[in-house]
Amino acid sequence: MRDTLGRLLASLTGIAVALGATILLTGPAVVTGGSLYHATRTVYSPELGGCFRITLAGEIRYRRTAVRAGTANLRAVADRTLADPALKVQGYGGSRCRTPRRLSRVELRQDWYDASCRPAPGVSVTGTGFAVAVAPTVACDALVAVAGRSSGAGGNLSAYRQVNPGRVVRFADRVRWRDRCLAVDATATVHLPDGSDTVRASFEICP
Numbered sequence: 001m002r003d004t005l006g007r008l009l010a011s012l013t014g015i016a017v018a019l020g021a022t023i024l025l026t027g028p029a030v031v032t033g034g035s036l037y038h039a040t041r042t043v044y045s046p047e048l049g050g051c052f053r054i055t056l057a058g059e060i061r062y063r064r065t066a067v068r069a070g071t072a073n074l075r076a077v078a079d080r081t082l083a084d085p086a087l088k089v090q091g092y093g094g095s096r097c098r099t100p101r102r103l104s105r106v107e108l109r110q111d112w113y114d115a116s117c118r119p120a121p122g123v124s125v126t127g128t129g130f131a132v133a134v135a136p137t138v139a140c141d142a143l144v145a146v147a148g149r150s151s152g153a154g155g156n157l158s159a160y161r162q163v164n165p166g167r168v169v170r171f172a173d174r175v176r177w178r179d180r181c182l183a184v185d186a187t188a189t190v191h192l193p194d195g196s197d198t199v200r201a202s203f204e205i206c207p
Contacts, residue, residue, distance in 0.1 A: 051097030122172035
């Protein structure tokens with residue numbers, strides 16, 4: 001019996017290594033994973049007479065746990081972490097907004113928060129650039145903890161990008177699988193020789 005149990009545990013460990021997972025022999029099983037995201041929205045500015053494509057890209061890393069409670073399996077997620085979150089804005093002109101349009105200067109900002117609007121989801125930041133604040137958001141009625149970063153650049157280009165290498169934002173709290181999504185409000189203040197305007201887009205990103 002003991003030999004049979006040993007062979008079974010060895011087999012399960014081998015499967016976990018092959019899948020890049022970790023098995024806890026006591027307590028819930030824990031799986032570490034990641035999900036790439038890419039989201040785009042085009043916003044029209046009547047002030048500037050053109051369109052602006054806002055694009056988000058990066059990865060959300062997480063720990064997914066499965067807990068057995070009676071006859072039900074309860075799934076949860078912890079340590080949702082933003083890796084390499086990039087924000088890009090590109091200007092377009094013409095009658096159908098298909099012609100790339102040069103922009104004198106752009107200020108970019110992305111604000112990340114828990115999509116379920118928990119006020120204190122254990123958010124923290126590493127490195128430089130991002131900072132945590134309590135602020136209003138598009139998705140939530142109340143003030144919530146937000147991890148945001150602003151940057152600006154000029155150069156008469158048609159596209160500008162904010163790059164944030166590494167794992168820069170972490171939501172440490174443990175939430176149910178159905179509440180795993182993050183929300184992000186993206187803002188671009190666009191400057192042209194004949195005026196400026198601020199365009200916004202909001203997204204829900206689910207790992």
